Amino acid sequence: MSKLPIFNLEDYLSAREFSAPFMLGGSDSETHSLGQILDLADSESRKLWDELSLHYTEPYGMPLLLEEIAGLYGDDIEGANILSFAGAEEGIYCLCHALLEPTDHAIVVTPCYQSLESVPSSLCEVTEVGLDEVDGWELHNDRVIEAIKPTTKLLLINYPHNPTGAVITKTQQEQLVEIARTNDIWIFSDEVYRNLELEPSNRLPTMASIYEKGISLGVMSKSFGLPGLRVGWIAAQSRQLLSELSNVKHYLSICNSAPSEVLALIALRSQDKILARNLEIIQSNIALLDRFFSDQVDLFAWTRPKAGCIGFPKIMGHLNSDVFAEKLLNTKGVLVVPASVFNLRGNFFRIGFGRKNMPDALRMVRDFIEEEI
Ligand SMILES: Cc1ncc(COP(=O)(O)O)c(C=O)c1O
Incomplete structure (x- = not known):
């Protein structure tokens, strides 16, 4: 390491x-x-806010909040399929540390938000699949296939993409899932800009909802514009994986900020x-x-x-x-x-x-x- x-x-x-x-x-x-968010509160969440005590919160996140987050995903994702974090950043760190060992290999699409590349690279071998402006920052799935090794455990992607605003097509996404399934690879999909598609037809299904080894990263910071809450989450069908992630989280934030959980709940109910x-x-x-x-x-x-x-x-x-x-x-x-x-x-x-x-x-x-x- x-x-x-x-x-x-x-x-x-x-x-x-x-x-x-x-x-x-x-x-x-x-x-x-803060005042604008509180003005959006329904009576239940307003009561939670007014009566909030500042104790430790539940390690996975407030159950009501997890239910609300699960509503952003398909039927396969329930509250128990969500683990919340201090921002998306902590989710990236926990995921890589829970999943990757020195003998593993990961593939990351670049350029990217730096931790998607730096954290896996600090843990194992990483191959970058570079995007190019010449073809509109398009991802070529055959380049992902070329990068796969017998030890490849994880593919990290980010769509909608930071910093280019590019998106892949649904067909490309389905092909990536097939490639990953065939090679038994987890896909970590950073979806922090989801719901900000300029054309609604560009909205992709969430990775956690379409792939049994898919991991979706979400956060209140980007599409919702509430980075000061520091509330992010990972959604996955594998509850075993979430349990391994939660063990890493015990070494970091342990649990969310209690006021932020209630504010995130209010915002999501007014999404x-x-x-x-x-x-x-x-x-x-x-x-x-x-x-x-x-x-x-x-x-x-x-x-x-x-x-x-x-x-x-x-x-x-x-x-x-x-x-x-x-x-x-x-x-x-x-x-x-x-x-x-x-x-x-x-x-x-x-x-x-x-x-x-x-x-x-x-x-x-x-x-x-x-x-x-
Ligand atoms: C693509 C992407 N993922 C994750 C993050 C981290 O988000 P947060 O600041 O909410 O932890 C960022 C922040 O800029 C980002 O752009």
């Missing part, structure tokens, strides 16, 4: 995001205040309202981005995201994306995330368009281009 490397993305963001006037590199939807508002912001922002990039075709190449609230444009010409990001932040206070932070060569940078103030940030980018480029 090797030491975990510096987490480039979290390191980059934590040094900048709390002081940058315009966060255009964020990966979450517009958030809500239609919250998701509709978040999608409305995203649709309006992406229309502005489409216009912006079509005005700037000499400067940027824009592969339009299909889902989520992040995109990964490319800078054309000689301006380096690290330099672009640094100058943009220093002169206009706009934070974007250059490709190097994703360990990727190429002149890309990540932008987030889930937040209400994105149009203001975009205006600053326009000014920057006029004045500096």
Whole structure:
């Protein structure tokens, strides 16, 4: 087992995001205040909030919350098929530590949210299947097949994808399941952007609902825009696997924050309202981005995201994306995330368009281009 490397993305963001006037590199939807969430409470959850005592909570999560989360999945997933975590991050850590041993092999689709690659790599051999902008960041299943070894135990994927907003098709997803089934491989599917598809027809079935060795990762942070709750979960048909994960969780958070569980319950019971508002912001922002990039075709190449609230444009010409990001932040206070932070060569940078103030940030980018480029 090797030491975990510096987490480039979290390191980059934590040094900048709390002081940058315009966060255009964020990966979450517009958030809500505590008061706004409490206003959504039904009488049962309001009573839970008012009478909440701050004791330890149940290790798997509050049963009412687990039932509500299970409702996001198909019939094969009940409350007992859910294990909750302190964010999606803890779920990734626990899953890899419960499943992977030094003699195992894992396959991960890259670029990706760093822990999907760094945590398995600290535990066993990992093969990356790299996506390419040239073909619209499309995943080629034959490249996954080529990467399989006799020791392959786990495939890690993330759709809708961070940082490109790409999605695979349902047919591709079914083929991946068949490939995994034939080779007895678990699929860990990071689905934290699920429900933010720009076209509803791009919504994939959850991996936990279609594959007996499928593991779905969900969280309140992204589609619901409530990262401060730190409530995430893993759904799986295998309760044995969840029990092994819960043992790792005992070494970490042990249980959820009691107030966050109730707030997550309230938000999930109002999910239609919250998701509709978040999608409305995203649709309006992406229309502005489409216009912006079509005005700037000499400067940027824009592969339009299909889902989520992040995109990964490319800078054309000689301006380096690290330099672009640094100058943009220093002169206009706009934070974007250059490709190097994703360990990727190429002149890309990540932008987030889930937040209400994105149009203001975009205006600053326009000014920057006029004045500096
Ligand atoms: C794809 C993906 N998975 C997992 C996470 C971790 O989510 P959380 O911050 O809610 O733990 C992130 C955060 O950016 C992410 O983008």
